[in-house]
Amino acid sequence: DADVTQTPRNRITKTGKRIMLECSQTKGHDRMYWYRQDPGLGLRLIYYSFDVKDINKGEISDGYSVSRQAQAKFSLSLESAIPNQTALYFCATSDHRLAGGSTDTQYFGPGTRLTVL
Amino acid sequence: GESVGLHLPTLSVQEGDNSIINCAYSNSASDYFIWYKQESGKGPQFIIDIRSNMDKRQGQRVTVLLNKTVKHLSLQIAATQPGDSAVYFCAENNWSNYKLTFGKGTLLTVNP
Numbered sequence: 001d002a003d004v005t006q007t008p009r010n011r012i013t014k015t016g017k018r019i020m021l022e023c024s025q026t027k028g029h030d031r032m033y034w035y036r037q038d039p040g041l042g043l044r045l046i047y048y049s050f051d052v053k054d055i056n057k058g059e060i061s062d063g064y065s066v067s068r069q070a071q072a073k074f075s076l077s078l079e080s081a082i083p084n085q086t087a088l089y090f091c092a093t094s095d096h097r098l099a100g101g102s103t104d105t106q107y108f109g110p111g112t113r114l115t116v117l
Numbered sequence: 118g119e120s121v122g123l124h125l126p127t128l129s130v131q132e133g134d135n136s137i138i139n140c141a142y143s144n145s146a147s148d149y150f151i152w153y154k155q156e157s158g159k160g161p162q163f164i165i166d167i168r169s170n171m172d173k174r175q176g177q178r179v180t181v182l183l184n185k186t187v188k189h190l191s192l193q194i195a196a197t198q199p200g201d202s203a204v205y206f207c208a209e210n211n212w213s214n215y216k217l218t219f220g221k222g223t224l225l226t227v228n229p
Contacts, residue, residue, distance in 0.1 A: 004160075033216075042206070042221040043161070058216070090160050104210075105151060106217060108160035 003027045004109035006091050012115045013081050021076045021112050023091030030095055032074035033106060034058075034066060037088040046089075049074055050096075081116040088113055129226045136194040138223045140207035143188060147209040151217065152181060152192045156203045164192070164205075194225075202227045 004025045013019050023032065034046040035058075045058030047066040055068055063085060065077045078085055089112045094104040130136050142150070148169040153161035167174045167181045167190075174181050180193040190207050204224050208217040 040221065043219040045216055048216065092160075105163055105166060107163060108153075111158075111160050 004091060004093055004107055006089075006109040006112050008112060009110065010113045012117065014117050015082055017081050019078050019081055019114075021078075021089055021091075021114070023074045023076070023109055025072050025091075025093045025109075027093055027107065028071075028095070029093035029107075030071065030097070031093060031104065032068065033092040033094070034064075034074065034076045035090045035092065036060070036085075037090060037111075043090065046076065078114075078116075081114075083116045086114060086116045126221075127224045127226070129228060130197050132197060132199060132227055132229050134197055136192075136197045136201070136225060136227075138192045138194075138205050138225065140190040140192075140220055141188060142190060142207070142209050144209060144218070145188065147218075149210040150181070150183060150190050151208045151210075152179075152190075153206045153208065153219075154201075154203045155206065155222070161206060197225075197227050199227045199229055201225060 007022045031050050033048045035043045036046055037043050044060050046060055046064050047058050049055045049068045052068050052071055055066060065079060067075050091109040092106040094106045096104045128138060151166045152164040154164050155161045165176045165179050165181050167183050169185060172183050178195045182191045192205060194201055202225055204222040206222045207220045210217050
């Protein structure tokens, strides 16, 4: 979805390095999410943010941190990258107001392929 | 624990045939379901959704069926085309939970 962009699209880094993945959206959505995708494990939630001042851990937040710099920007950092963080990372957005406040559809960016050597 | 799963990990069909992709869910509190399509090298793309107060919803060439009695969800694709080849995920949500729970995906291959 061109309304959700991720940079970089591909990244190779070394163990111990700190890296940041960035996500921007022009959809005007209030909620943003970071997932990782691994073969055979599907999509797993790392962090989510319901608004600029509301950030929450997902199911696999260890080793990651996030920053919601503005409603349209949500970045994911790996403080000290390790090889098992090699994966596809997806940012997603949603707007709870579109679904009556109880459920919402998430729209995904194109992904970042991260390799940690 | 609660989970969303798929009956078939792979499905191969001939172009022009109809495809049916199945999904089982175990959380009876789930009230909203979504199907996503993920093509190689791309992020998941929303296809169609359905709420628990419905048992059928149709889109363009796609139909989602929900059977709450047996906790089963299916995606039907009519006149399947090569461009439909992708991994298809079902996802569930409920009013008390912020997040979607995704199944592991079914790979659909359309043979010309």
